[in-house]
Amino acid sequence: xxxxxxxxxxxxxxxxxxxxxxxxxxxxxxxxxxxxxxxxxxxxxxxxxxxxxxxxxxxxxxxxxxxxxxxxxxxxxxxxxxxxxxxxxxxxxxxxxxxxxxxxxxxxxx
Ligand code: SF4
Numbered sequence: 001x002x003x004x005x006x007x008x009x010x011x012x013x014x015x016x017x018x019x020x021x022x023x024x025x026x027x028x029x030x031x032x033x034x035x036x037x038x039x040x041x042x043x044x045x046x047x048x049x050x051x052x053x054x055x056x057x058x059x060x061x062x063x064x065x066x067x068x069x070x071x072x073x074x075x076x077x078x079x080x081x082x083x084x085x086x087x088x089x090x091x092x093x094x095x096x097x098x099x100x101x102x103x104x105x106x107x108x109x110x
Contacts (some may be wrong), residue, residue: 001064002043004078006071008060009038015052015061021045024052025085040081055080 005015011033015024028030034073038060041052051055062068064075087093092098 001048002046002075002078003041003048003050003061004043004064004067004071004075005039005041006060006062006067006074007038008058008071009056010058011036011039012040014055014057015039018051018055020049020051021047023047025082040078040083042080043075044082049106088104 013028016027016039023042024039026036026039026105041061043064048063050063062071067075
């Protein structure tokens with residue numbers, strides 16, 4: 001069971017301060033916060049405590065089984081956001097680093 005954030009989210013951020021397992025992202029100090037239109041709950045980490053619900057001013061958070069029908073797809077939206085985050089940070093998917101010169105390379109000319 002998980003909770004889900006719908007598109008009524010205004011990124012107020014109150015939920016970020018009450019979640020005991022830090023499963024709501026992006027946090028204010030994460031780069032995606034500025035560009036995302038809403039926050040997301042990680043269904044793999046959410047412990048179903050419900051602490052985020054009463055602090056959400058626009059009432060954007062629902063238990064997955066209680067999502068309004070027209071908002072039901074946000075369960076998938078939240079799950080896919082975290083899947084993409086994990087894929088992007090997986091080994092081999094990190095941004096390419098400039099190649100280091102070999103130890104026996106001649107020093108660059110000055
Ligand atoms: Fe975090 Fe609890 Fe809300 Fe899940 S239900 S997102 S664990 S505060």
